[in-house]
Amino acid sequence: MLNTTWIRTIKLGFKSLMLHKLRSALTALGILFGVSSVIAMLSIGEGASFEAQEKIKALGSNNILLESRKPPEKENQQSQGTSFSAQEYGLTYDDAIAIAETLPAVEVVVPIRSIPKRVRFGSRVVNAQVMGTVPTFAAVTGTRLAHGRFLSRVDLERKRNVAVLGAELARKLFPLTDPIGKPIRIGAESFRVIGELAPPGGANDASASATATGAVFVPLSAARSFFGELTVKVSSGSREFERVQLHRIQVRVDDPGNVLDTSTALRALMRKRHKEIDYAVEVPLELLRRAEEIKRTFNIVLGSIAGISLLVGGIGIMNVMLATVTERTREIGIRRALGARRGHIVAQFLVETVVLSCLGGLLGILLGIAIPGLVEYWTSQKTIVRPVFAALAFGISAGVGIVFGLYPAWRAAQMDPVEALRHE
Amino acid sequence: MVTAEPDSNETLVRFEGVERHYRMGENLVRALDGVDLEIRRGEYWSIMGRSGSGKSTLLNVLGCLDRPTGGRYLLGGTDVGGLEDDELSSIRGLRIGFIFQSFNLIPQLTVLENLEVPLFYQRVSPREAAERAVYFAGKVGLEGRLHHKPNELSGGQQQRVAIARAMMNDPLILLADEATGNLDSNTETEILALLDELHEEGKTIVMVTHAEKVAARAERMLVLKDGRVEKVVENPGRGPARC
Structure with missing residues (x-):
């Protein structure tokens, strides 16, 4: 019973999104780019550090190298x-x-x-x-x-x-x-x-x-x-x-x-x-440690850049949802008069945002996997797409949907039904 | 929560000195100022009064969209004043049927889907909801329009959908707010006939209107003035009603 309610709520969400196809598509685009940049950045970073680490490992982590200089x-x-x-x-x-x-x-x-x-x-x-x-x-x-x-x-x-x-x-x-x-x-x-x-x-x-x-x-x-x-x-x-x-x-x-x-x-x-x-001492193990540190910093920097683009996408979603809520004030009033609880209204709008951001997220995963492939093709820079990146990015996009959908949905639910019904 | 179904002829609605005051800037507006009212099962009431007399507020309080700020409102034995927002939603969903002046159908949904909305929130299975929607669409003569969007229907047809929707949850009481206010006189007659029919089947109806001709269809007419009951006229259709 609960499941069918959710399925129907999700269907309703789709339907509402299809009412404004262009608006929905543009909004999802924000998340799409955010998610794909997260995946692409992580994959490129991972590939680069993997290459460096392999080179270092090839020197042998038990080894110390001396070279004449x-x-x-x-x-x-x-x-x-x-x-x-x-x-x-x-x-x-x-x-x-x-x-x-x-x-x-x-x-x-x-x-x-x-x-x-x-x-x-x-x-x-x-x-x-x-x-x-x-x-x-x-x-x-x-x-x-x-x-x-x-x-x-x-x-x-x-x-x-x-x-x-x-x-x-x-x-x-x-x-x-x-x-x-x-x-x-x-x-x-x-x-x-x-x-x-x-x-x-x-x-x-x-x-x-x-x-x-x-x-x-x-x-x-x-x-x-x-x-x-x-x-x-x-x-x-x-x-x-x-x-x-x-x-x-x-x-x-x-x-x-x-x-x-x-x-x-x-x-x-x-x-x-x-x-x-007149010589140089190289310790691969030290290099490895340093490479790992660099990788960590690299990932944080790349992750933050990608995170900012997701944030922008999220703000876009919130903006659109706030407009949608205002536009559909009357509908909210009608639904409340017909027995919808506040929770129903929250669920309806939240599902709509989450559907939107997850759609953007899924497409973003595809693009995010394609970008490292193209980078590897054109620049021969090694990239590694790990499934966990896609999972992470998708999780983030769903999370962005929830976080940025919560406020508009909450606003919708807080409306006074009488006021909402009077809204033109 | 909500008590068991009352017996026939029992009091459905009891207002005891119901007040609805609200602040508008510096002023205290007394939209309802001590209204006593008793509506029994199967009665057909109309509420009249000038604009600003409190008709709409009365209907909103009746429909549990608005809460009284004073007095007591018992609906089917339940004191509505002390209920939480979610409980009021449940009462609206289970016991109240609303018919609005501007129909208030959801534009992006088809007739069938509009009819299913009230049952969606009561967790009625989709199949049963669809069956009931088809039944009530047939009852208001719109069996052929199930998959139309509201903007593909005439005003009269839209109001029929709205009436069917109000009937979907088999409400204790039907509340109509200027239900014919946006319709031409022929359509008005049709809609009123439909309401008469529902009344004959035993539905309790409360209708807000400013048209005496419409108000005259009811068994009892409540006239409001400045938030108070000015008078109650029995069988207004039989004699000339004086406001």
């Missing part, structure tokens, strides 16, 4: 034209040993040399980054192999000239054939391919593959003896000589709980060992 003073010196002295800076082999030996929570230390070289197979030549590293690299970065094997301890000890190709590099050099066992030339040296990395599979497997996919991995010892430590950069007519032992050191800590303490100790250790800040 050219100290700024040396850059100045460079521009003054002392072009033939080699600059020496950055991380050293001793750093790697010191980190492994002095920091108790450190599980694995992976030193990496990174040298740009031409890689050639037959007539194909590709510019690639040669990564001299150790066997533990694969485990620490979560790199997976498609074929063959990764570098081994024996490769390292014997300075074997073997190479593991990144997926993209493998595809460029060996578009048709299996690269395993094939001879390639890196710079002037010849190497033998022993493995090929798996292409990054899906968003979760951004695992160092962003850099690894176009790289070729060789034993660190081999890289050191074949390519030396001197790199030459030719830029705008002048030559730059640089002596960098290690470009990166990747440190794995035994437990995520120890990461922050270890990073503090590591920074202290590095400050002691280096006079200049």
